[in-house]
Amino acid sequence: MENYWQWALLLLPLAFLAGWLLSKRRSRRLRRQLRFSNDYFQGLNYLLNDEQDKALDVFIKLVEMDWDTVDTSLALAAIFRRKGEIDKSIKLHQSLLARPSLPAEYKSRVLLELGRDYQLAGWLDRAEGLFNDVLKDELYAQDALRHLIEVYQQEQEWQDAIKVAEQFQKQADSDFAAMVAQFYCELSEQRHQQGDNKEAESLATQALSKDESCVRASIILARLAMQAGKYKKALRFLKQVEVQNAGFLPVIINDLYLCYQHGSGVQDLIQYLQQLEQHYPEVNLCAPISELILQEQGESVALDYLTSSMLKKPDLKGIQKMLQLQGSKAVCEDNQLPEVIDQMLQSQxxxxxxxxxxxxxxxxxxxxxxxxxxxxxxx
Ligand SMILES: [Zn+2]
Known part of the structure; x- marks a missing residue:
C-alpha cells in the first residue's frame, strides 16, 4: 500500500507534464492552422481584388508551410496559365519544385505542368527536357508523350515526332496512325524540297503504309510520279483519293487534268468527274466540270450542263459560271448580279x-x- 502511494506521487508530476506538453502541441497546431487559414483567405482576397502578384506570394509561402496546399497551388497556376499569365504560373511551379520536401507523388505532375508553361512561353527546348524527364513516370508518361509530340510539331522535328508518336501508339494503344502518316508526309515534302525525290517517294509510301486513307500521301506520290513523267502511275494514286476521302477531290482537279491530257484525253476526265459527281453528291465538282466542257465542247453545251446542274444543286460558283457564260449574250448592262456573286464568293x-x-x-x-x-x- 505504501509502495502504491509512492508510485502515485512519482507519476503525478509526469502525468501533469505530459498533459501540459500535449496541450502546448495542440495549441501550437491550432495556432498554425489559424495562421494558415488567415493567410489562405488573405490570398483569396488578393485574387478577388485582382492583386495577383500579392496572391501569388501568399500562396508560395503557404506551400512551404503545408504540403496539403499543393493541389490548390496547381489549380491556381492553371488559372494563371489560362489567363495568359504564364510568368506567374512558371513562378508557382518553380517554387513547388524548389522545395526539397515536395512529396514524390507530385514531382512528375509539377514537372509536366512546368513543361506546359515553357511550351506555351515558346521555350521549347526546356519543355522538351522536362517532358522527357516525366516519361520515366508511368503515371504521367502518356501526357508527357502527347506534349512532346506537340513540341516536335512546333519545332518541325518530324523524325523525332515520328519516333515519339510510335512509342505513344504502343503505350496508349490508341490509333495515331493518321498523325504519324502526316509526319511522314512532312518529311517527304522536306526531302522533295531538298531535291531528294527518291527519299521523298519512300517516305510518302511509308505514310500510306501507316494510314492507307492518307490523301496527302497519295497526292505527293502522284505529283512525284508526274515530275518523273509517269502519268499512268500518277493517275493510279490520284484515283485513290475518291476512296480515301472524296471531300478532297476538288484539290486534285489540276493533277487529274495533267494526267488525262497525257493519257486518254480530257473527254475521259469529264466523264470520270461526272461519274464522281453522281457518286458523291456532297462534293461540289460543278465549276471544274463546266470549265472542262466549255473547253472541249463549247459554250452552249457548258451552259446546258450548268443549267441542269444548278436546278438540281444550286451553288454560288455554278451561278457565277452561268452568268459568265451568259454574259456574252446578255443585253442588260446595268445588271449588278455578277458583281454581287463575285463579292459573296470572295468573302467565302x-x-x-x-x-x-x-x-x-x-x-x-x-x-x-x-x-x-x-x-x-x-x-
Ligand atoms: Zn481547325
Missing part, C-alpha cells in the same frame, strides 16, 4: 476546318487554329 474562303470552322484560301494540312491534321477541306 475556299477551305474550311471541319473541326473548328477556321477558313482560308490556302489548304493547310495542319489547321493553324485547332492544330488538327487533315481537317481542312474544300468547302
Amino acid at each position: 474562303p475556299e477551305y474550311q476546318c471541319s473541326k473548328c470552322g477556321y477558313s482560308a484560301n490556302t489548304l493547310f494540312w495542319l489547321c493553324p487554329s485547332c492544330h488538327s491534321w487533315a481537317s481542312m477541306k474544300p468547302r
Whole structure:
C-alpha cells in the first residue's frame, strides 16, 4: 500500500507534464492552422481584388508551410496559365519544385505542368527536357508523350515526332496512325524540297503504309510520279483519293487534268468527274466540270450542263459560271448580279476546318487554329 502511494506521487508530476506538453502541441497546431487559414483567405482576397502578384506570394509561402496546399497551388497556376499569365504560373511551379520536401507523388505532375508553361512561353527546348524527364513516370508518361509530340510539331522535328508518336501508339494503344502518316508526309515534302525525290517517294509510301486513307500521301506520290513523267502511275494514286476521302477531290482537279491530257484525253476526265459527281453528291465538282466542257465542247453545251446542274444543286460558283457564260449574250448592262456573286464568293474562303470552322484560301494540312491534321477541306 505504501509502495502504491509512492508510485502515485512519482507519476503525478509526469502525468501533469505530459498533459501540459500535449496541450502546448495542440495549441501550437491550432495556432498554425489559424495562421494558415488567415493567410489562405488573405490570398483569396488578393485574387478577388485582382492583386495577383500579392496572391501569388501568399500562396508560395503557404506551400512551404503545408504540403496539403499543393493541389490548390496547381489549380491556381492553371488559372494563371489560362489567363495568359504564364510568368506567374512558371513562378508557382518553380517554387513547388524548389522545395526539397515536395512529396514524390507530385514531382512528375509539377514537372509536366512546368513543361506546359515553357511550351506555351515558346521555350521549347526546356519543355522538351522536362517532358522527357516525366516519361520515366508511368503515371504521367502518356501526357508527357502527347506534349512532346506537340513540341516536335512546333519545332518541325518530324523524325523525332515520328519516333515519339510510335512509342505513344504502343503505350496508349490508341490509333495515331493518321498523325504519324502526316509526319511522314512532312518529311517527304522536306526531302522533295531538298531535291531528294527518291527519299521523298519512300517516305510518302511509308505514310500510306501507316494510314492507307492518307490523301496527302497519295497526292505527293502522284505529283512525284508526274515530275518523273509517269502519268499512268500518277493517275493510279490520284484515283485513290475518291476512296480515301472524296471531300478532297476538288484539290486534285489540276493533277487529274495533267494526267488525262497525257493519257486518254480530257473527254475521259469529264466523264470520270461526272461519274464522281453522281457518286458523291456532297462534293461540289460543278465549276471544274463546266470549265472542262466549255473547253472541249463549247459554250452552249457548258451552259446546258450548268443549267441542269444548278436546278438540281444550286451553288454560288455554278451561278457565277452561268452568268459568265451568259454574259456574252446578255443585253442588260446595268445588271449588278455578277458583281454581287463575285463579292459573296470572295468573302467565302475556299477551305474550311471541319473541326473548328477556321477558313482560308490556302489548304493547310495542319489547321493553324485547332492544330488538327487533315481537317481542312474544300468547302
Ligand atoms: Zn481547325
